[in-house]
Amino acid sequence: xxxxxxxxxxxxxxxxxxxxxxxxxxxxxxxxxxxxxxxxxxxxxxxxxxxxxxxxxxxxxxxxxxxxxxxxxxxxxxxxxxxxxxxxxxxxxxxxxxxxxxxxxxxxxxxxxxxxxxxxxxxxxxxxxxxxxxxxxxxxxxxxxxxxxxxxxxxxxxxxxxxxxxxxxxxxxxxxxxxxxxxxxxxxxxxxxxxxxxxxxxxxxxxxxxxxxxxxxxxxxxxxxxxxxxxxxxxxxxxxxxxxxxxxxxxxxxxxxxxxxxxxxxxxxxxxxxxxxxxxxxxxxxxxxxxxxxxxxxxxxxxxxxxxxxxxxxxxxxxxxxxxxxxxxxxxxxxxxxxxxxxxxxxxxxxxxxxxxxxxxxxxxxxxxxxxxxxxxxxxxxxxxxxxxxxxxxxxxxxxxxxxxxxxxxxxxxxxxxxxxxxxxxxxxxxxxxxxxxxxxxxxxxxxxxxxxxxxxxxxxxxxxxxxxxxxxxxxxxxxxxxxxxxxxxxxxxxxxxxxxx
Amino acid sequence: xxxxxxxxxxxxxxxxxxxxxxxxxxxxxxxxxxxxxxxxxxxxxxxxxxxxxxxxxxxxxxxxxxxxxxxxxxxxxxxxxxxxxxxxxxxxxxxxxxxxxxxxxxxxxxxxxxxxxxxxxxxxxxxxxx
Numbered sequence: 001x002x003x004x005x006x007x008x009x010x011x012x013x014x015x016x017x018x019x020x021x022x023x024x025x026x027x028x029x030x031x032x033x034x035x036x037x038x039x040x041x042x043x044x045x046x047x048x049x050x051x052x053x054x055x056x057x058x059x060x061x062x063x064x065x066x067x068x069x070x071x072x073x074x075x076x077x078x079x080x081x082x083x084x085x086x087x088x089x090x091x092x093x094x095x096x097x098x099x100x101x102x103x104x105x106x107x108x109x110x111x112x113x114x115x116x117x118x119x120x121x122x123x124x125x126x127x128x129x130x131x132x133x134x135x136x137x138x139x140x141x142x143x144x145x146x147x148x149x150x151x152x153x154x155x156x157x158x159x160x161x162x163x164x165x166x167x168x169x170x171x172x173x174x175x176x177x178x179x180x181x182x183x184x185x186x187x188x189x190x191x192x193x194x195x196x197x198x199x200x201x202x203x204x205x206x207x208x209x210x211x212x213x214x215x216x217x218x219x220x221x222x223x224x225x226x227x228x229x230x231x232x233x234x235x236x237x238x239x240x241x242x243x244x245x246x247x248x249x250x251x252x253x254x255x256x257x258x259x260x261x262x263x264x265x266x267x268x269x270x271x272x273x274x275x276x277x278x279x280x281x282x283x284x285x286x287x288x289x290x291x292x293x294x295x296x297x298x299x300x301x302x303x304x305x306x307x308x309x310x311x312x313x314x315x316x317x318x319x320x321x322x323x324x325x326x327x328x329x330x331x332x333x334x335x336x337x338x339x340x341x342x343x344x345x346x347x348x349x350x351x352x353x354x355x356x357x358x359x360x361x362x363x364x365x366x367x368x369x370x371x372x373x374x375x376x377x378x379x380x381x382x383x384x385x386x387x388x389x390x391x392x393x394x395x396x397x398x399x400x401x402x403x404x405x406x407x408x409x410x411x412x413x414x415x416x417x418x419x420x421x422x423x424x425x426x427x428x429x430x431x432x433x434x435x436x437x438x439x440x441x442x443x444x445x446x447x448x449x450x451x452x453x454x455x456x457x458x459x460x461x462x463x464x465x466x467x468x469x470x471x472x473x474x475x476x477x478x479x480x481x482x483x484x485x486x487x488x489x490x491x492x493x494x495x496x497x498x499x500x501x502x
Numbered sequence: 503x504x505x506x507x508x509x510x511x512x513x514x515x516x517x518x519x520x521x522x523x524x525x526x527x528x529x530x531x532x533x534x535x536x537x538x539x540x541x542x543x544x545x546x547x548x549x550x551x552x553x554x555x556x557x558x559x560x561x562x563x564x565x566x567x568x569x570x571x572x573x574x575x576x577x578x579x580x581x582x583x584x585x586x587x588x589x590x591x592x593x594x595x596x597x598x599x600x601x602x603x604x605x606x607x608x609x610x611x612x613x614x615x616x617x618x619x620x621x622x623x624x625x626x627x628x629x630x631x632x
Contacts, residue, residue: 070596078604079538082572085611086542089549092615093623097553211591224595225531225583234534235526241538245545260627264619268612275608408515411508411548448529457523464516483553 004321008150011188011325015169015332018181022173029361032174033105033344034256039179041262044253045269047179047333049084050186051249053277054135054334055142056395058189058327061278063303065285069214069221071228072285075236077278081271083244088267090245094410095254096263101485104255106341107248107406108349114409114482116474117417118353123424125349127401128248129372130428132342135394136376139166139335144380146327149308159380162328163335167373170336171366178336179256185329190273192326193280195319200283203314204290214286217293221286228447235450242456243399245407249337277330284310340365342372396452400427403456404463410482412467416475419466423459430455507555508548515544535580539573546611550618553626561622564614571610575603 022031030036039047057077064072098104102113108124115121143162144155151161169177204210211222220226224233244250257263288306291297297313300306307327311320346368351358358364405420434451437443445451518540525533546565550557575598582594589597 070592070600074596074599078599079607081604081608082542082611085607085615086545086549088612088615089546089618092549092619093552093627096627208591215591219593222596223593224579224599229529231526231529231531231534234531234538237538238522238526238534238541241541260624263627264616264624265612267615268609271608271612275604408512411551412512414509414512446529449526453534454523454526457519457526460519461516461523464512 003317004150004324007318007321007325008328011328012165014184015165015181018184019169019172019177022169022177022180025176026174026362029105029344029348029365031176032362032365033340033348034099034252035174035176035179037099037256038258039253039256039262040258041264041266042269043179043183044257044262045266046186046273047182047337048250048253048266049270049273049277050182050189050330050333051178051253051337052080052084052244052247052334053186053189053274053330055139055146055327055331058277058280058330059142059145059304059307061281062285062288063306065281066288066300066306067303068227069223069286069289071224071226071233073278073282074224075228075233076240077281079237080240080244080278081275083241084250084271084274085267086241087245087250088263088270090407091251091254091410092263092266093260095251096257096260097483098410099255099257101483106255106344106349107251107402108345108353110406110410111420112349112352114415114475114478115405115417115420116472116478117421118355120405120417120420120424122350122353123421124401124405125345125353127397127424127428128345128349129342131248131394131398131401132338132345133372133375133379134397136335136338136342136372137379138394139331139338140376140380142331143328143335145304145308146324146331150321150324156381159377162331163373163377166332166335167339167370170339171369174365174369175252175256175337175340178333178340179253181336182333185333186273188326188329189280189333190276192323192329193277196323197279197283199315199319200287200310204287204294210286210290213290213293217290221289231448232450235448235453239396239399239450239453239456242403242460243395243452246399246401246403247395248341248398248402249334251402251406252337252341287314339369339372343368346371396455397428397431399452400431400455400459402427404460408460408463413476413479414467414471415463415479416467416470416472418470418472419463422466423463426462427455427459430458507551507557511544511548515541515548518544532580535576539569539576542572542611543569546614546618549615550622552622558622561618564617568606568610568614572603572607575606579603 061076108121111124112121140159140163144159147162148155148158201207201210214221288310292299311323343365347358347364401424404423409415518537521533522537579595579598585594587594590601
């Protein structure tokens with residue numbers, strides 16, 4: 001255990017050092033929220049993939065691969081690299097132009113520039129805050145589990161320690177610290193995933209032997225249409241492909257590039273990096289299934305223990321420590337992005353949507369970051385649902401609320417502010433209702449229905465339908481304004497603005 | 503009402519999404535499955551439009567080549583479901599996904615983007631500011 005502890009403490013020290021370095025470069029909210037728009041393609045792409053590849057992606061996918069077999073990987077991981085490329089297609093050039101034409105530091109800023117309605121700006125600001133806290137809650141829960149194992153303490157204390165570390169470097173250095181720690185964390189995740197693939201497959205006699213063992217035990221673990229209904233699996237694929245381009249931790253990164261030429265190779269770096277880290281869930285999930293088939297591992301009653309059982313029983317302490325550091329990296333890289341996104345939604349976006357301007361925005365950004373962490377801790381300590389469920393809520397809610405208003409809105413002149421407001425509300429409320437009603441067994445969805453995929457699809461249909469049924473001349477005019485450079489607009493020039501001085 | 507390229511793409515995307523919705527609601531997996539490559543093509547076409555809503559035929563070549571390969575692989579994976587044949591120790595359909603769709607999409611799609619960017623989109627973005 002001392003080896004594990006040592007490795008993780010070294011990792012924490014590196015994170016603090018980056019936070020300190022970023023803190024010395026903090027001048028304004030531009031550095032705090034969009035890293036001063038200084039990122040090259042490699043840093044931006046690695047930060048993008050590592051903030052998308054969360055605790056849900058590493059621990060949750062591993063658990064589901066163990067429980068469902070190959071279907072889990074097909075559903076939630078194999079087409080995500082494609083969706084990274086699609087995100088670069090859909091967002092890259094357009095968001096770069098918007099970020100250069102206006103002072104756009106956040107997704108609600110994009111909405112403010114694109115649509116004339118105050119309600120759409122406010123709705124997106126609220127959605128960002130709610131979604132950021134929900135996502136952070138999932139990361140805090142995951143951190144609690146991992147840190148508790150490393151420090152041999154309770155999950156609550158683990159969540160507090162992990163949250164304190166990520167909060168410290170993010171509050172100190174904002175998004176600048178977040179992206180540079182993401183770079184270190186992303187490289188650690190890639191290296192760790194490659195090493196885990198080798199160790200895990202070797203533990204059961206290699207890749208071919210592992211597949212043969214599983215097939216001999218029960219071939220359905222390797223089929224596309226066996227353990228879960230295939231329509232459910234494909235609904236998850238649909239959610240993944242559309243949803244990636246609508247995740248704020250990715251979308252926001254496009255606002256941080258230092259020049260347009262940085263767009264060219266970013267998609268390749270992010271796609272390949274994500275694909276490599278999928279090897280983690282693929283190899284441990286299947287190896288654990290093979291170990292169970294051989295009688296060398298018990299059938300786990302709690303599938304969330306799949307990764308930790310494997311590390312405890314099949315690897316050396318030093319390797320387990322290395323992997324634990326990699327898992328913390330996956331969790332913290334998502335967490336740091338959401339802390340700054342949540343802070344921005346409170347101090348910059350929500351305030352400007354009600355016609356107020358926050359002065360001393362750097363100070364307020366830091367205070368709001370602390371508030372996001374505290375909110376997430378409170379939720380995490382009172383929610384006991386598994387990481388997978390929490391992660392799916394955050395992903396699906398963002399996808400439903402953001403895909404059409406942002407992705408279609410920056411191309412389609414007929415998109416309206418009203419449709420944006422309604423779609424955002426629909427995305428959040430529908431996901432929340434479905435989650436609560438199904439978990440409380442008020443309603444029972446058919447097993448083939450992937451609720452997140454359905455809500456995202458309905459959100460797109462609702463957005464297009466409303467934009468056509470209730471057209472808006474104002475929204476059409478704002479489309480041209482969106483790409484036209486204007487005078488500096490640090491925050492929304494709303495009428496009757498009054499200052500919120502500190 | 504004059505329709506432009508974006509209107510047409512949004513209309514087709516709406517139809518594809520409608521198919522996916524019906525598939526997810528009524529357990530028609532083929533409707534969801536084929537909506538995915540349809541959406542991928544539409545997104546790539548949308549993202550290949552420049553600032554004046556124009557395409558470059560030269561820039562679209564890599565997009566179409568990638569998409570034809572991806573769509574063909576997805577068709578093979580679908581028709582080989584339950585075929586009893588194997589690829590690399592996996593049932594053929596799973597093997598096609600893991601050994602072909604995954605690497606082809608992880609490398610092919612970003613390369614297509616890099617080509618579209620270099621051949622077309624960069625002209626809007628990297629010109630000196632007037």
